[in-house]
Every structure is written in structure tokens, then in C-alpha cells.
Amino acid sequence: MEPRPAALGLVVSDMAASLAFYRALGLDVPDEPEGHVEIPFGGLRLMLDSEATIASFDPGFTPPAGDGRIGLAFECSSPAEVDAAHARLTGAGYRSHLDPFDAFWGQRYATVLDPDGISVDLFAAL
Structure with a gap:
């Protein structure tokens, strides 16, 4: 079996602000911000992870820029x-x-x- 697309992941600097944005866009966003949030996204999942969550398991993590x-x-x-x-x-x-x-x-x-x-x-x- 081949791997199949399942999710898009974004590393976010401010989880509450990001959840508010995607909620304003019309996505079904959970009410409470956490370090990892999964949002239904057109048959996939949009996964938002806080910088702290990624740093907790990746010691070489450097926060990305929205570039x-x-x-x-x-x-x-x-x-x-x-x-x-x-x-x-x-x-x-x-x-x-x-x-x-x-x-x-x-x-x-x-x-x-x-x-x-x-x-x-x-x-x-x-």
C-alpha cells in the first residue's frame, strides 16, 4: 500500500490567534486552544502545532517564518x-x-x- 495524503501541518506562533483566524474563515475549529489541534479540511486534516509542541520532540527546531x-x-x-x-x-x-x-x-x-x-x-x- 502506498502512502496517501492525510493532513497538512502548520507550525503556529500563537495558537489562539491562529484558531480564531481559521474559525473566521469558516472552518470547524475546536473551542479550546491546545498544543496540537486537528481541523477537518476538505477530506484531509489541517493540523496546527504550537512552536512549543514541535520543540518538545525536535531539539533542533527553529521556528519557521511565513515566507x-x-x-x-x-x-x-x-x-x-x-x-x-x-x-x-x-x-x-x-x-x-x-x-x-x-x-x-x-x-x-x-x-x-x-x-x-x-x-x-x-x-x-x-
Whole structure:
């Protein structure tokens, strides 16, 4: 049997802030922050681990920076939903990287940044 995709893992600097962001995005996020949290993610799991959790078993751990090495993408049901999700997140104080626009490849597209600077794309077919 071959390995199969099961989860995406993110190391977060502030678990409570990250959980609030992904909750604001509409994911089913647990109520209480812990050192390791698993969130249903489109048939996979989005696993958030605090820096302290990773350091507890990896003595050479150095906290990563949100430098564009990973990005998450969320498909919206319509261009209006892209705009609404972007407005809801930026209205809650999260940073926009790309305001909503009609992309040349045929999508309404926007990017917000989670609390660690990870790109979260919002898109829908035009």
C-alpha cells in the first residue's frame, strides 16, 4: 500500500490567534486552544502545532517564518463569496495581501494572511 495524503501541518506562533483566524474563515475549529489541534479540511486534516509542541520532540527546531513556502487555497461558491470572505476577514483585523480582483485565468481571487503570514487564497470561477 502506498502512502496517501492525510493532513497538512502548520507550525503556529500563537495558537489562539491562529484558531480564531481559521474559525473566521469558516472552518470547524475546536473551542479550546491546545498544543496540537486537528481541523477537518476538505477530506484531509489541517493540523496546527504550537512552536512549543514541535520543540518538545525536535531539539533542533527553529521556528519557521511565513515566507510564502506554503499557501492554502479555499474555493468559494461565487465571486461575491470571495469578496464577502475577504471583507469578513479583513474586517476582523487580518491582513490582506491581494484585494479581490478578476484574474486573467477566469477566477475572482484574493489573498489574506493568517497570523503567521501564511497566504490563504480565496477563489471562485467568474
